[in-house]
Amino acid sequence: MLKDITLGQFFPGKSIIHRLDPRTKLVLLVVYIVALFMAVSWISYGVMFVFLTVSITLSRVRLKAFIKGLKPLVFILFFTAILNIFFTTGGTVLVSFWKITITSDGLIRAFFMLIRILMLVTGTFLLTYTTSPIALTDGLESLLSPLKKIRLPVHELSMMMCIALRFIPTLIEETDKIMSAQKARGVDFESGNLMHRVRALIPILVPLFISAFRRADELATAMECRCYHGGDGRTKMKLLRYKFLDIKAYGIGVILLAGVIVLRRFGL
Amino acid sequence: MAPILQVKNLSHIYSIGTPFEHRALDEVSFSVEPGEFIGVIGHTGSGKSTLMQHLNGLLKPTSGQIYLDGKDIWSDKKLTRQARFRVGLVFQYPEYQLFEESVYKDIAFGPKNMGLSADEIDRRVREAADFVGVTEEQLEASPFDLSGGQKRRVAIAGVIAMEPEVLILDEPTAGLDPAGREDILRNIDRYRKEKNATIMMVSHSMNDVARLTQRLMVMSNAKLVMDGTPQEVFNHALELLEMGLDIPELTRIFLELKKLGLDVAPVYTMDQAVEALVKLRGGNSHA
Numbered sequence: 419m420l421k422d423i424t425l426g427q428f429f430p431g432k433s434i435i436h437r438l439d440p441r442t443k444l445v446l447l448v449v450y451i452v453a454l455f456m457a458v459s460w461i462s463y464g465v466m467f468v469f470l471t472v473s474i475t476l477s478r479v480r481l482k483a484f485i486k487g488l489k490p491l492v493f494i495l496f497f498t499a500i501l502n503i504f505f506t507t508g509g510t511v512l513v514s515f516w517k518i519t520i521t522s523d524g525l526i527r528a529f530f531m532l533i534r535i536l537m538l539v540t541g542t543f544l545l546t547y548t549t550s551p552i553a554l555t556d557g558l559e560s561l562l563s564p565l566k567k568i569r570l571p572v573h574e575l576s577m578m579m580c581i582a583l584r585f586i587p588t589l590i591e592e593t594d595k596i597m598s599a600q601k602a603r604g605v606d607f608e609s610g611n612l613m614h615r616v617r618a619l620i621p622i623l624v625p626l627f628i629s630a631f632r633r634a635d636e637l638a639t640a641m642e643c644r645c646y647h648g649g650d651g652r653t654k655m656k657l658l659r660y661k662f663l664d665i666k667a668y669g670i671g672v673i674l675l676a677g678v679i680v681l682r683r684f685g686l
Numbered sequence: 687m688a689p690i691l692q693v694k695n696l697s698h699i700y701s702i703g704t705p706f707e708h709r710a711l712d713e714v715s716f717s718v719e720p721g722e723f724i725g726v727i728g729h730t731g732s733g734k735s736t737l738m739q740h741l742n743g744l745l746k747p748t749s750g751q752i753y754l755d756g757k758d759i760w761s762d763k764k765l766t767r768q769a770r771f772r773v774g775l776v777f778q779y780p781e782y783q784l785f786e787e788s789v790y791k792d793i794a795f796g797p798k799n800m801g802l803s804a805d806e807i808d809r810r811v812r813e814a815a816d817f818v819g820v821t822e823e824q825l826e827a828s829p830f831d832l833s834g835g836q837k838r839r840v841a842i843a844g845v846i847a848m849e850p851e852v853l854i855l856d857e858p859t860a861g862l863d864p865a866g867r868e869d870i871l872r873n874i875d876r877y878r879k880e881k882n883a884t885i886m887m888v889s890h891s892m893n894d895v896a897r898l899t900q901r902l903m904v905m906s907n908a909k910l911v912m913d914g915t916p917q918e919v920f921n922h923a924l925e926l927l928e929m930g931l932d933i934p935e936l937t938r939i940f941l942e943l944k945k946l947g948l949d950v951a952p953v954y955t956m957d958q959a960v961e962a963l964v965k966l967r968g969g970n971s972h973a
């Protein structure tokens with residue numbers, strides 16, 4: 419079923435990670451990613467790994483969710499690893515046949531690359547799994563608000579993102595429904611040549627677009643009825659406020675980044 | 687007569703193997719004779735739509751079998767595709783599936799997919815349009831210029847044009863005004879009589895199913911809990927109420943009368959009600 423795709427899915431909860439301010443989590447994610455790219459040795463990767471593991475444990479999100487989210491990436495990961503193994507030279511040669519040589523450097527590089535991507539994606543999942551889309555867009559809007567000075571419509575952009583996120587599951591469900599209805603009228607998606615299959619999409623796409631436009635219209639009307647007029651002078655019911663917890667989290671972030679940089683200095 | 691449809695121990699679990707696993711059908715079995723008009727009732731989320739989508743092979747059973755004319759529809763790819771055409775399914779709010787530029791083309795979509803000749807398609811489209819009361823001028827109009835009720839008729843015609851032996855309708859009258867509802871129900875019954883087709887209709891309107899059908903199936907929590915004539919089912923009026931289902935107004939009134947100590951049998955149609963009341967008066971005058 420289309421519906422089962424994990425797409426920035428949110429798992430509600432009350433853990434420490436859930437309670438962090440979305441801005442804190444966004445900034446920490448950036449810090450984490452920077453640190454990840456600064457890491458060069460087993461030790462610094464080890465530090466990063468401990469940080470990630472502790473965060474995941476604290477979030478109480480089940481490990482299964484992360485594994486499920488990573489599944490679609492298996493191909494990319496595999497491909498990256500293969501490329502790194504075959505196209506890195508240097509180090510001792512382990513295997514050599516025909517035009518292919520596999521070196522110890524290649525293996526190590528592939529391994530680090532794999533770990534890096536895995537940790538990067540898992541860290542991002544941790545953010546989307548523990549932060550509701552609304553909190554996320556709120557946080558983003560607040561972080562980007564200085565850009566209003568250069569006339570970037572920050573509020574409108576974040577509102578658009580929020581609405582898009584909100585309607586993804588609705589549209590997926592709708593696509594499912596329309597597909598079933600047209601299958602009941604004998605559309606065949608599974609056989610025929612490419613042209614035939616593309617044509618079979620028309621009965622899906624037309625009703626889908628029509629309903630998307632209808633929804634957009636209804637939503638616009640509903641927003642207007644509630645006197646929505648963009649970001650100017652708009653106040654919030656739920657104000658984002660930093661708590662002591664956030665300060666501690668920022669502290670940990672700074673220490674992490676500083677630690678990895680220092681380790682790098684010493685070539686570790 | 688041999689049953690046209692047979693369902694054996696049908697179970698369906700959505701999103702199997704994920705945390706969102708959900709059992710929507712649990713060991714459902716029944717069989718359907720040609721020409722029956724069956725009403726399917728049940729509370730929201732009881733699995734009615736899921737069951738209906740199994741009958742024409744849209745959903746694959748997690749376990750259990752569906753036989754169409756005695757043949758398991760999943761035993762052969764050809765049979766599955768045949769089931770799509772022989773069992774017509776009109777979805778909830780079918781008007782949202784319209785897509786062609788004219789009403790005529792939209793109704794012709796199903797028959798065209800069946801690979802029929804142009805003449806045959808034309809005959810079926812006109813006949814189906816006539817069945818649901820779509821006029822000649824409307825055939826050339828864009829389906830998107832019609833009103834909600836008219837769109838619904840066009841969508842139903844789109845399935846009727848495939849001339850299915852079994853016609854399944856999922857809440858065909860939801861959101862229509864009383865006159866429009868009456869009209870659609872009458873057309874459905876006419877289709878059944880003229881083509882000797884079998885009808886299964888999911889409905890939340892107890893008055894409609896009580897009046898039209900000869901057999902009622904009641905779904906509750908993924909199970910088929912009752913299956914019988916409307917009389918048999920409405921005899922269990924209290925159980926229906928406990929399941930959160932409605933009962934026909936007359937049945938409700940007579941239930942109250944009974945509570946007041948009057949000796950009346952459960953009824954569900956006006957004729958029965960009159961009869962029961964006359965009998966009651968007769969009984970009283972004897973006393």
Ligand SMILES: Nc1ncnc2c1ncn2[C@@H]1O[C@H](COP(=O)(O)OP(=O)(O)OP(=O)(O)O)[C@@H](O)[C@H]1O
Nearest residue numbers: 700701708710728729730731732733734735736737
């Ligand atoms: N595509 C799906 N994926 C996962 N679960 C589903 C899906 N479709 C339905 N369900 C679940 O299966 C159960 C039965 O749904 P179904 O649509 O068959 O109910 P219904 O009896 O038709 O209800 P209603 O009267 O509201 O139409 C519901 O609990 C629903 O949440």
Ligand SMILES: [Mg+2]
Nearest residue numbers: 734735778856
């Ligand atoms: Mg339903």
